[in-house]
Amino acid sequence: MSDKIRLGILGGGGDSLIGIVHRIAANMFDRYELVGGCFNPKPEENTAFAQHLGLAANRVYPSIEALVAGELALPEEERMEVVSVLTPNFLHFPMAKKLLENGFHVICEKPLTTTYAEAQELAALQKQQQKVFAVTYTYTGYPMVRQMKHMIAQGEIGAIQRVDLQYYQGWINPIIHDAAQRAATWRLQPDKSGISCCVGDIGTHAFDMLEYVTGQQVDQLLADLNFLYPDNPMDIDATILVRMQNKAKGVIRVSQIATGEENNFSVAIYGRKGALKWEQENPNYLHHLTEDQPFQTLKRGNAYIAAVAQDGVKIPSGHPEGIFDAMGNIYKGVAKAIRNEKAFDGEYPSLEDGVRGMQFIEQVVASHKAGNQWITMGTNT
Numbered sequence: 001m002s003d004k005i006r007l008g009i010l011g012g013g014g015d016s017l018i019g020i021v022h023r024i025a026a027n028m029f030d031r032y033e034l035v036g037g038c039f040n041p042k043p044e045e046n047t048a049f050a051q052h053l054g055l056a057a058n059r060v061y062p063s064i065e066a067l068v069a070g071e072l073a074l075p076e077e078e079r080m081e082v083v084s085v086l087t088p089n090f091l092h093f094p095m096a097k098k099l100l101e102n103g104f105h106v107i108c109e110k111p112l113t114t115t116y117a118e119a120q121e122l123a124a125l126q127k128q129q130q131k132v133f134a135v136t137y138t139y140t141g142y143p144m145v146r147q148m149k150h151m152i153a154q155g156e157i158g159a160i161q162r163v164d165l166q167y168y169q170g171w172i173n174p175i176i177h178d179a180a181q182r183a184a185t186w187r188l189q190p191d192k193s194g195i196s197c198c199v200g201d202i203g204t205h206a207f208d209m210l211e212y213v214t215g216q217q218v219d220q221l222l223a224d225l226n227f228l229y230p231d232n233p234m235d236i237d238a239t240i241l242v243r244m245q246n247k248a249k250g251v252i253r254v255s256q257i258a259t260g261e262e263n264n265f266s267v268a269i270y271g272r273k274g275a276l277k278w279e280q281e282n283p284n285y286l287h288h289l290t291e292d293q294p295f296q297t298l299k300r301g302n303a304y305i306a307a308v309a310q311d312g313v314k315i316p317s318g319h320p321e322g323i324f325d326a327m328g329n330i331y332k333g334v335a336k337a338i339r340n341e342k343a344f345d346g347e348y349p350s351l352e353d354g355v356r357g358m359q360f361i362e363q364v365v366a367s368h369k370a371g372n373q374w375i376t377m378g379t380n381t
């Protein structure tokens with residue numbers, strides 16, 4: 001009998017951005033079998049998409065309520081073990097809560113919820129239920145990001161002095177200048193997205209990346225947000241100063257109105273002895289800077305790369321891997337956790353990382369509203 005993990009999906013239909021990334025990621029290491037889900041709230045589109053995927057009709061559900069009831073009625077050895085929540089943000093909390101309450105492992109898209117309080121509620125529930133819960137901060141799955149974390153932990157750049165993260169996109173630029181379009185985009189609607197657009201959508205990626213690669217938490221922050229139109233309550237651009245727990249200082253700059261930019265996410269960490277720089281649009285390379293040696297570029301898949309970064313490599317260096325592979329590595333980490341296998345630290349972003357992301361969003365908005373005041377986040381969730 002197959003030992004594949006039985007996977008269900010909520011959201012991520014044929015009309016979605018992120019659905020295909022999760023489906024391919026789940027297949028990447030042959031650890032999962034997609035057995036069913038609810039991919040779209042419109043019944044006809046839901047059924048048509050599930051048929052296109054070749055799923056059995058009795059495992060295609062019109063809602064999460066029907067999915068949970070239908071799966072619980074099946075024998076345990078057939079039932080979904082883990083469910084991925086890939087819907088717009090406001091559905092993450094009710095869906096993840098219902099899944100945890102009914103004994104499923106959960107993989108949930110970021111931002112984890114729409115409020116910090118909801119995120120804390122999920123964390124308390126997970127403690128009771130003892131289920132695996134991942135929050136897909138996809139970029140931590142890139143091998144060269146894992147290499148960066150490893151080298152910083154090994155002291156290769158010395159004590160961190162300066163951090164600089166940028167995530168620039170331009171896709172909201174045409175939308176924000178058109179009143180009808182800005183009213184119709186779910187990421188710009190507080191009831192669908194939460195209290196923030198840009199910081200919730202991509203600022204949380206940068207924040208998670210900062211704490212992931214440095215192993216340090218952000219202690220204090222000061223934020224300045226941009227909105228452009230009085231009828232738009234959601235930030236579309238932000239500059240956030242940060243002070244880390246080791247007193248290093250730096251900045252997170254994020255924008256969705258950086259005209260012409262695509263997914264220009266870059267991370268630079270400067271230490272006493274050197275620096276490491278990584279860019280999402282060229283993810284197979286990690287740049288190592290020092291004072292007394294020429295600039296070095298480390299490449300994924302070579303023997304000099306640490307085991308934690310090699311673990312996710314499937315094809316020799318020189319054949320580029322990308323975002324599907326990064327998500328695949330996160331799914332692999334989750335599979336190891338579900339099957340109680342030996343794993344590296346931080347192989348998938350945890351529920352605690354998701355909770356911290358929600359705390360970050362709320363503190364950024366609070367700092368801006370308070371007239372750009374410094375706010376202490378604290379270093380414990």
Ligand SMILES: NC(=O)c1ccc[n+]([C@@H]2O[C@H](COP(=O)([O-])OP(=O)(O)OC[C@H]3O[C@@H](n4cnc5c(N)ncnc54)[C@H](O)[C@@H]3O)[C@@H](O)[C@H]2O)c1
Pocket residue numbers: 010011012013014015016017018019038039040041063086087088089091109110111136137138201
């Ligand atoms: N990790 C990443 O890098 C990354 C990238 C993009 C999006 N995301 C996150 O993924 C989530 C979805 O984003 P997207 O861009 O794919 O959104 P989208 O609007 O493109 O797709 C949302 C999908 O959810 C489905 N849906 C909506 N309501 C539903 C319901 N009640 N039941 C079942 N399905 C429902 C829609 O039909 C659609 O298929 C968001 O939370 C977003 O922040 C993460």
